[in-house]
Each structure stands twice: as C-alpha cells, then as structure tokens.
Amino acid sequence: MAKQRDRVFPSRDAIVAFIRANPGHIGTREIAREFGLKNEDRVELKRILRELADQGTIEKRGKKIAEPATLPPTLMADITGRDSDGELIAKPAEWDEEESGAAPKIRIHVPRRPQPGTAAGVGDRALLRIEKSDDSEGAIYRGRVIKVIDHARTRVLGIFRKLPDGGGRLVPVDKKQAGRELNIAKADTGGAEDGDLVSVDLVRSRGFGLASGKVKERLGSLSSEKAVSLIAIHSHDIPQAFSPAALREAEAAKPATLAGREDWRELPLVTIDPPDAKDHDDAVYAEPDSDPNNKGGTIVTVAIADVAFYVRPGSALDRDALIRGNSVYFPDRVVPMLPERISNDLCSLVPGEPRGALAVRMVIGNDGRKRSHSFHRILMRSAAKLNYAQAQAAIDGRPDDTTGPLLDPILKPLYEAYAIVKRARDERDPLDLDIPERKILLKPDGMVDRVIVPERLDAHKLIEEFMILANVAAAEMLEKKALPLIYRVHDEPTLEKVHNLQEFLKTLDLPFAKSGALRPALFNRVLAQVKGHDSEQLVNEVVLRSQAQAEYAAENYGHFGLNLRRYAHFTSPIRRYADLVVHRALIRGLGLGEGALPETETVETLGEVAAQISVTERRAMKAERETADRLIAHFLADRIGASFQGRISGVTRAGLFVKLADTGADGLIPIRTLGTEYFNYDETRHALVGTRSGAMHRLGDVVDVRLVEAAPVAGALRFELLSEGQVLPRGRHRDRARGDGPRAQMQEPAKKYPGRSSRKKDRASANNTAGRSKAGKGKSKQGKSGNNGSGNNQAGQAKSGKGKSGKGKSWTP
Incomplete structure (x- = not known):
C-alpha cells in the first residue's frame, strides 16, 4: 500500500480487483466509499483511474467503470450454437467486432422448469441476465433467459x-x-x-x-415503390397487425374528462409540426414571467398527450407497444406503436377538441436557466395546428389567416422565450454537428418524385429546445422522487476513437489537444475552425463517426452530446415506449391518478425494458435506412450510364462509398476498378492511396462518377470513378503509400472500368458489396407520422424527443 498524507491509499491491484468484482456497477464515488477515501484523495484516485484506462486495464462507460469488454448485467443476445455438452452458447446482439474484438461468449443456464416465454434454441434472439463466470472452456459469462424476443427464422x-x-x-x-x-x-x-x-x-x-x-x-x-417498404417491414420482423385484444381496448377507450385533472382548456397551447404530420402529441405556450424577482424571465409550458391514461401497464395495448418499442416511419407509410384510435384520435392534440395531457410548467430566468418546474395532469384544448414553415413565415412578417391572430399573443412570446433559453443552450455548448439531411418525396402513385434538403428554421430549433427542457425536467423530477426510470443516455467517445480522431485531424493541421475531462466543446472548437472551408463536410463526418450511439438505460451516465447530466425521453409517448414509462413514473411519483408505474417495476426490470427497446429502435433505424436506399435505387435504375457529382462518404478496404449530391444516394466504387496500380487503405487519413502515383481518394472529396449498375431490391448502386485523385506531396505519408510501411490493403492491378465484358463479370458484386454497411454515413430523421421530419443540423437535437436516427456510429438524443 502506498502512503498519502499519513493515510493508507489502496494499491492499483486492490482497485482493479474491486472493479472486477462489480463490473459495470461502480464509479469513482463507490470506489472512494469502499476504501474510505476522503475528498482530498479524489484527485489521486482519478489520476490512478486515468492511468489504468490509458493502459487498457479498465474502461470508463459514462460514470461507471468496468474491465474492458465487460458486458452490462442485462443485454440482448443471439444464441449461436451449443457446446460439447449440449449447452446453449450466445453472443451479444449489438457488438462491433472490428472495434472491440471478438464478442464474449455467454453460456446459458437452462433450468429444469423454465418460465413461460424463456424456452430458447439455436438461432433465437433473447434478453439475458448475465454475470461473470469462471468457465475454463472460454465462456467468460453465464446467463439466464429472461424472455425470447425472436425465434430462429424458418x-x-x-x-x-x-x-x-x-x-x-x-x-x-x-x-x-x-x-x-x-x-x-x-x-x-x-x-x-x-x-x-x-x-x-x-x-x-x-x-x-x-x-x-x-x-x-x-x-x-x-x-410500385409502395411495396418497397414491405421488404424492410418483413425482413426485420416489424409487427404490423395489432392483437385483437389490443384493438378491442383501443376501440373501447373513451375521451378523457375533467375527473382528476386541472382545467387548462382556456390556455392557448399550439402544436407546431411538419406539414404532413398525422398525430400531434406536443403543444407549447410561453409568456413573460410577472414575478418581480424574475425580471426578464419567461414561463414555458409544454403539454404532452396523456397516453398513459389509455395504455395501462399489463394491458393488451401495453404488451403490443412494448413488442414494437417505437413507431417506424417510411416515406409511404407508418408502422405505429399504438393503434390509430389512440395515436391519431384520442391522443392527437387537434385544435378545438378537449384532450388529456401531462404538462410541465417551467420558470426560466433571464439567463436562460430553468429556475423551477411543476408537472400537471390537465384537460387542454389546442388553439391552433401550425407547421414549422407557417410559424416561421408569420414571425418573418408573412402571417396567413391562421397565424395572423396568433402572432402577437402566442407566436411572439414563444420566439422571445426561445431567445432566452438559447442563452443557456449556447453556454451549455452541446455537440453542434452540421450534417445535411434529405427527405424523399413521393408522387401519389408511390413513385419517387424528388429528394430535398428541408430548410433549417428557428421554428425547428424552438420546439427542439423546449422539448429538451421538458425531458430534463422529467428526469430531475423522478430522481428527486427516487423513482426508477428509463434514461436516454449517450456515452462519451472511447479513448481509441478520440485518438483516431486526433491522428486524422493532424493530417489537416488541426489541433485537438485534449486536457482534462472530455466535453462537446472540444469537438465544437474543431468544427468552428473548418466552418465555410472545403474540409467542413469531411470533418463533420469524421467527428460524427467518433461519437458513441445513444441508447436507453435504467442507470444514468449522462448525455454527452447534449452535455446534460440527466436526460429522459418524455415528449413522445405516442411513438416511443420509453416516454410512456416516464409518464407512468411521473403519475406514480406525483400521485396524479390512474395509469401509474406499478410498484413492482424496479431498476432491474426497467433495465430489461431499456435493453429491449434499444434493440427495437436500432431495428427501426436500419429498416428506414434500407427503405430509403431501395427507393433511390429504384429511382435511378433507368439512368445507367449517367454521370453524377457526389462526395466520398466512406472509405473501406472494399473501395469507396460515394453519396450523390442531388439525391443523397449511396453507392460503391469497388477498389479493383480504381486504376492500374495498387491502392493502400490509409485508416488515419480515411483514404485509399495509390502506391505508384500517390493519388489519394479521401473521405469528403468531391468526385464525378458514372452509374454502372443499380440493384433496386438490394438497395445497391455501383459507380465508376471519373475524377482523378489528389496527389500526395513527397514525404513520409507518400513513402508509406508507396509500400515502404505495412500495407493495410493490397489488390491486383486493374484497368479503368472497360465496358460490357467487365460489367458482366462484376454484376454480382453489386448485390454483395454495393449494399454493404456504410458505417457512419450521416443520419436520417425519425420524424412523425409519415414524415421523416425536418432537417436538423445540430447532431440530433431534433425535438429531442421527436427523434433523430443516426447512421452507423452516430448518436441520437
């Protein structure tokens, strides 16, 4: 033991042993408590933990610490086979082997009398509760099945x-x-x-x-393209039909009354949504605070449809909603989490109709910081249904018949409140990525009409920031009541990703000096330096790829991207199960009546729910992305041989992925078609570099390509590169490209794509390679009811509850 200030300080071995005994459950506070360390010892403890992390001995996951490659106590896993004794072996369903190495093996214990719904077999996907094992045959975890989610496909x-x-x-x-x-x-x-x-x-x-x-x-x-979304729905086993019992419950539901509610029907709350939204689950109102102690402050009210009143725990509606986890949005249809009787009728805050809601009233100081908040179960009546462009036009001096009467009493106070809360938002400095988003517009017959990039308006930002405030208030209230909840968490980037980003930025002569705690502001400084420069798009893409992916968890480790200590989804219970759980917890904690979270729900049981809905969220994101790829491939199928301008959106050992400028379509240029020389994959530069000429094709480069092949069913495109690569200056990097260092990728010399003979030979590659995972190539909006939502250039702070889906390694708030 080392001495410090005449007190015994634990050895590194003792600290590591304690972490190993409590994988994923402890942080700095628990270690200090275990060894009786005082406040003044924290600096030394943090230094030791930082060194252990740098050595790879431990790994930090938000505020929790674990051994590297350790797994959470509850996770989704795929059962891959049996061992020599016939016992089932599983591996984590969400595991990046390229980044984290081989997936840990989990040996599944099967009781003699398994509970209903837990009988699993090879090929099944199941929710497991796991713990460390001393297995001598390579399975470092043992687990038991909580619930079988998907059975093996036949x-x-x-x-x-x-x-x-x-x-x-x-x-x-x-x-x-x-x-x-x-x-x-x-x-x-x-x-x-x-x-x-x-x-x-x-x-x-x-x-x-x-x-x-x-x-x-x-x-x-x-x-017809109308059938394209069916491919994703069926291939990902997304449930379409509700159970008869759930439909009966939905049809039997009655509109909410004043019983057990406050009467807010005279408060002129308004909804602001995309123009084609079919459900309207959030409404807003703002007014200056008349309290002399809050001069220059404002009061913001956010009202959210009271879904918990209709969807009770354990009901058929609840069971169907949990299986879905969330709604799924395609350009031509929506697969809702709840039947339309609930989502588009009883819980849609349509103008002039009384609707039940759960509202939060937030008092904001003139510095933009929230001073206090209170939750209320209310009966409301929306004063108007507006869309983003309509609200913005009124503020910009172009009101219409609807917004004209609302301009002074409602819209101007909302924008004034946004200007106030934006001060605190700017001071908080969340991650501020600028990634253009595209939306596919269809013709009435279901064919693709065009692809647009929606304009980013202050109206979008206003709603997003108010939803963030409401989500934070919900998390704070439940923590204050010491109630279990499902957090929306986003971990900070791993040390490896930060190091890779630093190495990449060095190639652009951009400093990234990390000192102290990692904060979004560090990334924002880099992004600000490239604003308006040729490398802006490239740097935004690489910074995005360095981020972790947001998820749901019953234990809090903060939201790195939003730079918030605590965050929960509260604002969209119509389309996300996590929000429904938060509503139920608020009802229970505040004694607001029926539909409360059952007393049997604990951190452990909600951890199981969080693991399940994190998987369904990623399933929805993947299905939405694949459908967009197939629609665009259909759209371009009759333009074989046409030339396009695009940008290199991905660089892999297989070749270059290119995103077209006009449609956002992604396609592959196989590495063998790049030229007559060998090309090395330079991971640091995100580039393929010719060993003889030094010609470099790098992530973010603008290129001209020719469409060679389209495979609509697979959503795959293959291109031929028409542009010349940039030539590296002589020096260390060019020498490496010539082959003086280890070669990351080598391929046989190939000529420029010659024509029909090679086309036939390469045709099969479109299905196998053109549609491969394009990790991190941007993000897609998971918007509302048949709409992929508005563009969002702030790395997913979209309605902060209205949702944003990230591609690849991106995060969503």
Missing part, C-alpha cells in the same frame, strides 16, 4: 421468379442470403406471379443443390 422473404414449368425460384432480398435461391415447386407457388414479393416457408434443405420452399404469403408486386 421463413425467407424474396422475389418470386416464375419458371416455364409453372414452378419458380425465390431470390432472397436479404443481402446476407444473396445467391442462396430457393426452389419453389409448381404446387407450392401459392398463385404467386413473376416479380411478386413473397414470404416462403423452408420445406427442406439439402447438403447439395437448392433448398426448397413453399409460398406462405403474397405481399405485393414490386412494380
């Missing part, structure tokens, strides 16, 4: 291709199953026509030859 989704004999073949839509066609006998076609999207049950699988299948369901023809 059904395949694909395109039916009719054969002359009346039978057919199934071409799977899943890129992982590319080339694994199924044979469909004439008697098993189910009346499917050529080009139909069908669901097929596996009949048998041979060791040789094609496996056989039987058409179970015809889902529609792919002759």
Whole structure:
C-alpha cells in the first residue's frame, strides 16, 4: 500500500480487483466509499483511474467503470450454437467486432422448469441476465433467459421468379442470403406471379443443390415503390397487425374528462409540426414571467398527450407497444406503436377538441436557466395546428389567416422565450454537428418524385429546445422522487476513437489537444475552425463517426452530446415506449391518478425494458435506412450510364462509398476498378492511396462518377470513378503509400472500368458489396407520422424527443 498524507491509499491491484468484482456497477464515488477515501484523495484516485484506462486495464462507460469488454448485467443476445455438452452458447446482439474484438461468449443456464416465454434454441434472439463466470472452456459469462424476443427464422422473404414449368425460384432480398435461391415447386407457388414479393416457408434443405420452399404469403408486386417498404417491414420482423385484444381496448377507450385533472382548456397551447404530420402529441405556450424577482424571465409550458391514461401497464395495448418499442416511419407509410384510435384520435392534440395531457410548467430566468418546474395532469384544448414553415413565415412578417391572430399573443412570446433559453443552450455548448439531411418525396402513385434538403428554421430549433427542457425536467423530477426510470443516455467517445480522431485531424493541421475531462466543446472548437472551408463536410463526418450511439438505460451516465447530466425521453409517448414509462413514473411519483408505474417495476426490470427497446429502435433505424436506399435505387435504375457529382462518404478496404449530391444516394466504387496500380487503405487519413502515383481518394472529396449498375431490391448502386485523385506531396505519408510501411490493403492491378465484358463479370458484386454497411454515413430523421421530419443540423437535437436516427456510429438524443 502506498502512503498519502499519513493515510493508507489502496494499491492499483486492490482497485482493479474491486472493479472486477462489480463490473459495470461502480464509479469513482463507490470506489472512494469502499476504501474510505476522503475528498482530498479524489484527485489521486482519478489520476490512478486515468492511468489504468490509458493502459487498457479498465474502461470508463459514462460514470461507471468496468474491465474492458465487460458486458452490462442485462443485454440482448443471439444464441449461436451449443457446446460439447449440449449447452446453449450466445453472443451479444449489438457488438462491433472490428472495434472491440471478438464478442464474449455467454453460456446459458437452462433450468429444469423454465418460465413461460424463456424456452430458447439455436438461432433465437433473447434478453439475458448475465454475470461473470469462471468457465475454463472460454465462456467468460453465464446467463439466464429472461424472455425470447425472436425465434430462429424458418421463413425467407424474396422475389418470386416464375419458371416455364409453372414452378419458380425465390431470390432472397436479404443481402446476407444473396445467391442462396430457393426452389419453389409448381404446387407450392401459392398463385404467386413473376416479380411478386413473397414470404416462403423452408420445406427442406439439402447438403447439395437448392433448398426448397413453399409460398406462405403474397405481399405485393414490386412494380410500385409502395411495396418497397414491405421488404424492410418483413425482413426485420416489424409487427404490423395489432392483437385483437389490443384493438378491442383501443376501440373501447373513451375521451378523457375533467375527473382528476386541472382545467387548462382556456390556455392557448399550439402544436407546431411538419406539414404532413398525422398525430400531434406536443403543444407549447410561453409568456413573460410577472414575478418581480424574475425580471426578464419567461414561463414555458409544454403539454404532452396523456397516453398513459389509455395504455395501462399489463394491458393488451401495453404488451403490443412494448413488442414494437417505437413507431417506424417510411416515406409511404407508418408502422405505429399504438393503434390509430389512440395515436391519431384520442391522443392527437387537434385544435378545438378537449384532450388529456401531462404538462410541465417551467420558470426560466433571464439567463436562460430553468429556475423551477411543476408537472400537471390537465384537460387542454389546442388553439391552433401550425407547421414549422407557417410559424416561421408569420414571425418573418408573412402571417396567413391562421397565424395572423396568433402572432402577437402566442407566436411572439414563444420566439422571445426561445431567445432566452438559447442563452443557456449556447453556454451549455452541446455537440453542434452540421450534417445535411434529405427527405424523399413521393408522387401519389408511390413513385419517387424528388429528394430535398428541408430548410433549417428557428421554428425547428424552438420546439427542439423546449422539448429538451421538458425531458430534463422529467428526469430531475423522478430522481428527486427516487423513482426508477428509463434514461436516454449517450456515452462519451472511447479513448481509441478520440485518438483516431486526433491522428486524422493532424493530417489537416488541426489541433485537438485534449486536457482534462472530455466535453462537446472540444469537438465544437474543431468544427468552428473548418466552418465555410472545403474540409467542413469531411470533418463533420469524421467527428460524427467518433461519437458513441445513444441508447436507453435504467442507470444514468449522462448525455454527452447534449452535455446534460440527466436526460429522459418524455415528449413522445405516442411513438416511443420509453416516454410512456416516464409518464407512468411521473403519475406514480406525483400521485396524479390512474395509469401509474406499478410498484413492482424496479431498476432491474426497467433495465430489461431499456435493453429491449434499444434493440427495437436500432431495428427501426436500419429498416428506414434500407427503405430509403431501395427507393433511390429504384429511382435511378433507368439512368445507367449517367454521370453524377457526389462526395466520398466512406472509405473501406472494399473501395469507396460515394453519396450523390442531388439525391443523397449511396453507392460503391469497388477498389479493383480504381486504376492500374495498387491502392493502400490509409485508416488515419480515411483514404485509399495509390502506391505508384500517390493519388489519394479521401473521405469528403468531391468526385464525378458514372452509374454502372443499380440493384433496386438490394438497395445497391455501383459507380465508376471519373475524377482523378489528389496527389500526395513527397514525404513520409507518400513513402508509406508507396509500400515502404505495412500495407493495410493490397489488390491486383486493374484497368479503368472497360465496358460490357467487365460489367458482366462484376454484376454480382453489386448485390454483395454495393449494399454493404456504410458505417457512419450521416443520419436520417425519425420524424412523425409519415414524415421523416425536418432537417436538423445540430447532431440530433431534433425535438429531442421527436427523434433523430443516426447512421452507423452516430448518436441520437
């Protein structure tokens, strides 16, 4: 033991042993308490922990500390096989092997009498509770099944291709199953026509030859883009139909009354949403504070539809909502979390109709900081339904018949309140990325009309910031009441990612000197330096990729991107289950009546819910992204040979991914088609570099490309590069590119794409490589009811509850 100020300080081995015994559950405070350290010892303890983290001995996850590659006590896992004793082996469902190495093995303990819903098998996805194991055969965790989420698939989704004999073949839509066609006998076609999207049950699988299948369901023809979203819905097993019991409960529900509520029907709350929103679950109002002790302050009120009044814990509606986890938004349809009777009727805050709501009244000082808040269960009546552009036009001097009468009494106070809260927002300095977002607009027949980048308005920012305030207030209130809740958490970037970012910024001569705690302001300073420069888009993309992904958790470790200590989703219970849980907890904590969180809900049980809905959120993001890719591939399928301008959005060992400027479409340029020399993958520079010429193709470069192939079903595009690469100056980096250092990637010399002969040879690669994961290539809005939402250039602070989905490694608030 080392001595410090005449007190015994724990050794590093003792600290590590304590962390190992409590993986993922402790932080600096718990370590100090365990070893009896005083306040003045904290500096030395933090120094030791920082050194242990730098050495890779421990890993910091928000405010919690664990051994590297340790797993949380509750997680979603895929059951991959059995060991020699026949016991099930699983691995984490969300695991990046490229970043974190091989996934830890989990040996599943199966009790003699398993509980209903916990009988799992190979191929299933299950929610597990795990703990460390002393297994000598490589499984460092043991776990038990809490709930089976998805059973192993025996059904395949694909395109039916009719054969002359009346039978057919199934071409799977899943890129992982590319080339694994199924044979469909004439008697098993189910009346499917050529080009139909069908669901097929596996009949048998041979060791040789094609496996056989039987058409179970015809889902529609792919002759219209309206069927494209069906591919994502069925391939990701997104539930579409509600249970009969849930539909009966929804139809039997009655409108809320004044019973147990405050009467706020005279308060002129207004909704401000996208123009095509079908549900309106949040309304706002602001007025100057008349309190002489808060001169220059304001009072902001946010009212949220009272979904908890209709969706009671344990009901059929509740069970269906938890399975979905969230609504899923496609350009042509919405797969809602709740039936329309609830989401589009009883819980939609339409003008002139009394509606139940849970409201938070927040008193804001003239410095923009929240001084106090209070929650109320109310009956309200919306004064108006506005869209973002409409509200902004009125403020800019162009009111219409609806906004004219609202301008002075309602809209101006809202914008004045936003100007006040923005002061605190700017002082807080959250992560401020500028990533353009695109929205696909369809024609009435379901075909793609055009792709636009919605204008970023103060109206968007106003709603976003008010929703952030409300979400923070909800988290603070529940912590004050010592009630369990589901937090929205976002961890800080890992040391490895920060180091990689530093190395990349060095290539642009941009300083990134990290000293002390990591804060969003550190990234914002870098982003400010490149504002308006050619490298702006590139740096924003790389900074985005350095971020962790936000998720739900029952234990709080803060929200790094928003720079907030505590944060919970409260503002969209119509479309997110996490918000519904927070509403129930507030009702319980404040004694607001029916629909409260049950007393049986604990941190442990909510941890299970958080793990489940984090997975459903990522499922929705992936389905939305894949649908956008397929729609754009359909849109461009008849433009083979056309030239486009784009930007390199991804650099991998397989080649270059390019995002087109006009549509935002992503496609691959295979590395073998780049030129007549070898190209090395320079991970630091995010570039492919020619070993002979030094020509460099780097992330963010503007390039001209020619469309070579489009595979609409796979959502894949393949391009030919027309632009020349930048030539590196002679020196250390060019020498490395020539091959004097280790080669990260080597490929056979290839000529420029020559024409038809090579096209035929490369055709299969479009399905296998053009659609591969394009990690981190931007973000897509998860907006409301058939709308992908407004553009958002502040790294996802979108309605802060209205949602934003990140691609790749991005985070969402």
